[in-house]
Amino acid sequence: MMLSATYVGDRTLTVEEREPKVPGSGEVRIAVAYVGICGTDLHVFHGDMDQRVGTPATIGHEMSGTIVEVGPGVEGWAVGDAVTVMPLAWDGTCPACRAGHQYLCQNLDFIGIDSPGALQQSWTVPASTLVRLPDRLSLRDAALVEPVAVAVHDVRRSELAAGDKAVVIGAGPIGVLIATVAAALGANVVVAEIDANRRAAAESMGLRTLDPSAVDQVAWVEDWTGGAGADVVFEVSGAAAAVLGATSLVKVRGTLVVVAIHSQPRPMDLHRLFWRELRVLGARVYERCDFERAIELVAQGAIPADRMITQVVPLVEVASAFETLEAGRAMKILVAVTQ
């Protein structure tokens, strides 16, 4: 038997004993070590995604662990291998898949949302989703690989280059990771954040910040860039005001990447978009190369893991992790699953 956290609806998570799932053909079973809780998990907890996830549901998709059982037909993996999971399963037949964008499959199964996730001591997944972890990377830090891969993907999509100037709007976990990945690439980065605690957290990671409620951010960016505007702006706040202001921070022919989830239509300054021939890019999830780059960055210490991980709680206290996150009192909370 093993323990599994279960979202049962109505802001309620329970921890129950379950039978581990025996790996079928092409599958492996993982002893899950750590699971990070992200904003999407919080949306599930809030009930915003009940229709999509269904109840009861085992969620969680930022994880690390060790293979404990290998199903028939699996090659290249063995019991004891340290792994993380790229939690995407595509159909391979939709127009997006046929065009080579499998990670944006029109019928994508996001494992941990659309199918059972990692908040259980024993997790059975397709071997095709496994990503190998190097020996030098702790399982604790490896639980950051998935969100770092998001940031790596966002930065790659932006085509940001060394020496460029980037503004990251929003200093939540993904904003801070994007800023860190951009800086690791050799870009000059400033993080715009109205919340003083989040600014302080970002600054503690060595990031430059500005408070758009206190300074004229357009004038600040103009001055910083010699009148040009930023090469790239990342919108990671999810706020309507941020979207409306973002276009005024971008240089002629520059790029705005929309990373945050905006569930409602947002007013955008299309005159500025037109006038400066801006480029606005949606960016979501990742490809395998993003996971591999994320592993390198975490393993080489380029990600401030000790500052990112504000708390580690045991699986039986998973509900408290959601409450702490909800209260805005944490950057990243990990759940230690197999303890």
Place this chain on the structure above:
Amino acid sequence: MMLSATYVGDRTLTVEEREPKVPGSGEVRIAVAYVGICGTDLHVFHGDMDQRVGTPATIGHEMSGTIVEVGPGVEGWAVGDAVTVMPLAWDGTCPACRAGHQYLCQNLDFIGIDSPGALQQSWTVPASTLVRLPDRLSLRDAALVEPVAVAVHDVRRSELAAGDKAVVIGAGPIGVLIATVAAALGANVVVAEIDANRRAAAESMGLRTLDPSAVDQVAWVEDWTGGAGADVVFEVSGAAAAVLGATSLVKVRGTLVVVAIHSQPRPMDLHRLFWRELRVLGARVYERCDFERAIELVAQGAIPADRMITQVVPLVEVASAFETLEAGRAMKILVAVTQ
């Protein structure tokens, strides 16, 4: 002496006698043959741009003509040469210019808006703005080169390829030209337009149309593209509803080009942008290569000039041209200036 049309404010154009301007160093004087009236000219006429153009002002920037006088220091041009003008003058020193985007100069002088335009019998311009017209191209059709260059630029910016599927929203002059240029490239094109007269005009030019007020355009495009969505959508209508709906017509990783001028912020579906990793591009004016391609297209008959040009009026009737356009009773009206 020569005749010049002058916008004096308050929806009023007068035609007056003036002294021609003697070309200074690096300038030429052109006997203007034809001038097309465009949407921006109409905005000026409405008084929407009084602050920018000032009054009195000579406007007009879609033109053809013949050189009648060559100023000192001009090489490569002679009296009698048939020309059009690319009406942009940049400062060469702003960040956009230094980055190689002179046509988007942050202090751009758009000749015909920011400085005197072509609605005069004798127009003196920098020789650097001249674009040579081939013998086989009539001066009448050559007045279409500037708006065709806009369309060529928009299509080039979209990276549309032969065999791709494109939706053009809005069947005004620029929408119809974008559709025509896209079709000339080998793309499959549909024009979405709610106005029956404009649809009929587009159809008379051999373009396929749909009426988004009568059919479910999302379902139509899905069906047309085998469930993928369009490779490229061009927003040329200027309507808020078109912007909100446009993102749902684009395939995964596809492109929406915003060509229309939206003077107010518009609600956009950023969730769709994110979900499908769309790309939204602003597009404006042109570069010299766009003018050269436009001349080729007009000269080879790829642009339905006879259908585009719905009326030619003499200079003394220029005010009536604006009134006819305003009433929506014309596609493109040319003013025959030197007659």
